[in-house]
Amino acid sequence: MSIAVSALCALAAYLLGSLSFAVILSRVFGLADPRSYGSGNPGATNVLRSGNKAAAILTLVFDALKGALPVVLIAAFGAPWGLGEGTMALAGLAAFVGHLWPVFFGFKGGKGVATAAGVLLALNPWLGLATLASFAIVLFFFRYVSLASIVAAAFAPFYQLLIWGGGPTVLAIAGMSLLLVWRHGPNIAKLMAGTESRFGQKAKMLEKPQKSRKASSPSPTKARP
DSSP, rough: OOOHHHHHHHHHHHHTOOOOOOOOHHHHHHHHGGGBBOOOSSSSSHHHHHTTTTHHHHHHHHHHHHHHHHHHHHHOOOOOGTOOOHHHHHHHHHHHHHHSSOOGGGEEEEEEEHEEEEEEEEOHHHHHHHHHHHHHHHHHHHOOHHHHHHHHHHHHHHHHIIIIIISSHHHHHHHHHHHHHHHHHOOOOOOHHTOOOOOOOOOOOEEEOOOOOOOOOOOOOOOOO
């Protein structure tokens, strides 16, 4: 029974994670689709590049909440159903995967930084704060959100394992960390090339492919007699 309920919880968490608030809120605020400019990533950082701070902040908050909510609900109401740490970890991972591959948006989602932060804060608030502190320190000194995200993601499972021990939680965190670093592959290449955008930098709209114009061949000149 608990296995079936756990599976239903994971499915519900995935569907919640599939709500791309970067796209939804951009439509509400009358902004361009975040997938059409900057990095093309539907996340709070790219929405900030549009110049609308309110939309970016709300995107950050809602992306974090959709990661935290499934874990919090299971912690509050799961005991009578035999749901514990394993189901909470599974639901958090499912919400994160939903953000990366959202069923409602053609399975083309974001990188999951805010959603992962929400999951961590719900699973272990102290771990979440330690990871956010690592993120903030790297961002403050280097001004690259991608670099801060990668470093924080790399440290998170080690914080959990060394301070609080193993179990389902560390497995879910390790899975999220690996996926998050993998999703930042293009950013890693830009960081190495020195072309990565810094925090708060506005981005130009992605150029749309232009239709090729056929060059009109010059009319042949008539030979003079």
